[in-house]
Amino acid sequence: MHQLSPIAERAAAPATLPEITAGALTWRPAALDDVARVTALNNAMAEADGAPYRETEDETREELAAPWRDLEHDSLLGFDAEGELRATAFVATFPGDVTTVRAFAFGGVHPARRGAGIGREVLAWQLARARQLLAASGKELPGRIGTYAEDDDPAPRHRMYLHAGLEPRRYFSDLKRPLTDGAAAIPDVALTGSLRLVPFSNEVDDATRLAHNDAFRDHWGSQPQTMEQWTASRSEFAPEWSFVVVDDEPDVAALLADEATDASTRAALEAGAPLVVAYALNSRYAADFPVRGYSFGYTDVLGTRRAYRGRKGALAALAASMRAFAGDGMEAAVLDVDTENPSGAQGLYASLGYTKEHGSTMYTIEL
Template identity: 80%
Template sequence: MNQLSPIADRAAAPATLPSITAGSLSWRPATVEDTARLTAFNNTVAEADGAPYRETEAETREELGAAWRDLEHDTLLGFDDESELRAAALVGTAPGDTTTIRVFVFGGVHPSRRGEGIGREVLAWQLARARQILASSGKELPARIAAYAEDDDPASKHRLYTHAGFEPRRYFSDLKRPLTSDAPAVPEVELTGSLRLVPFSPELDDATRLAHNDAFRDHWGSQPQTMEQWTNGRSEFAPEWSFVVVDDAPDVGALLADETTDAGTRAALEAGDPLVVAYSISSRYAADFDVRGYSFGYVDVLGTRRAYRGRKGAIAALVASMRAFADSGMDAAVLDVDTENPSGAQGLYASLGYTKEHGSTMYSIEL
């Protein structure tokens, strides 16, 4: 493996951030009080671009209010002479990154102000700020600046990223599985041994986080989540649609002897805490129902601990969520998957009747 140069050298952060002059907008950092106007702005952009989603004010407030968010330095809002929001930028990192430090950039320009060069200058500001965040992180790790674009976004957005030095790095598929009466029945999945399917509960929340961190540690781009990250962004969370699988009699000795068992799981095992081995955590994004033309339950995260793969834990949790969606009168089940998922998820979802509806691309600059 090549020796990495210091993160400060790789990031090549500028001492000052570039000014944004295109469009003659007035710029200032965002605050939580901007929740309503930023939500309306984001939804206007999403509608213009044909995005398959809309935001709620609760979602925006959670994004702006995350404890690790530095709104003063990592956000910009651009207003016209009538004080109407016409452009927005957010740059953010996550506190749990341990093997790759990542900075994500989000933003947009109001449809009425496109073509003036605002987007290019906003992205240049975001990249400069992202490099500053990386340089000051103190984490001597591989680094990544990332951005996302829907496949149906304007071609200009994809070109904007590639012209700025981003490369398409990962592809995601948004999958749908009908649940109406004329759809195939949701299959039964029987667990064996000491595995038991149970509804999600707050008492199992941290154990589920530990299972997620273990399940995704060999997934490209994934990093461990702190409890603060894990519980952020739950305004649309549907605990009644979420399920976990626990092992009532885990081989504690074998797990403790496994050098890949993470410190959090070790501590939980030594304390005799429940061991969650698989999970399906779901949300109700009702604001998207009219946009998509049908109601649905959405599986936010699904996974199985590495030591438990092949024992149908995640399948059992997923089909339990699917049944809960159907029992609530939802028309479909929806989820998003990395097309190169190492656990073979694509084949699993296809076998359950999921088909692709939308797609997106993650662009990145690797440092």
């Protein structure tokens, strides 16, 4: 295996951050008091760019208040002479990263102030700050700086990323499955052996996190989530639409003997905790309904423990989710998938009637 040089060398962090002078804005770090301002700007940008979503103040508050976020050093807000927020720059890192240390850039410029070079300088600041964070992480791992763009975003954004040295690395598809107006029947999925479908509850929350970390270990770009991360963004979470599959009689001895069983799962098994083997956790993004023109349930995460693939656990959880959506009058089921998902998810979704509505691209610098 190729020996990596120290992360501090690979990150090539600048000693000082570049100033943002374009547009004659006044800059300061973000604070929780800025939730309404940031939400309004995010939605103004989303509307101008034709994005298929809108953000609520609760979602913004969760993002800014995450315990691991350092707004004082990892954010900037740019105000015009009238005190109106016109641009934002955020950089986020994640405490659970264990195989790749990551820093992601978020933010943008109000549509009325685009074209003056603000976006380019914001991105330069974000990339410089991301390099500083990776260098200071102390994690001798591969590094990644990333950001996202909707495929329908204005072309200048994509060109700006390319010009700054970011490369298109991964592609995602936003899929829709109608639930009304003659839509195909939701399949009945029979589970075998000791597998049992149950509604999501607090009692299986951490067991579901462990299942998710195992399910996504072989997915590009995925990193384990701490419990703090797992529960941090739930303002739109719909537990009444969410389901998990548990194994009532797992072969504990075989799982403990399997080298692929991670340490956290081992500890849970030894403690007699429930073993979640598949899951579908869903949200109600009501602010997006008018934008898309229909109501929907959104599947945030869906997966199956690697040792249980092929036993239809995730399919059963997803089918139960779709029934819950339909039972509450939702017109469609929606989810997002990595187009190169290694578990064959694309084929599964196609067989269930999901079709692509939107797409997005992850741009990265690999270190």
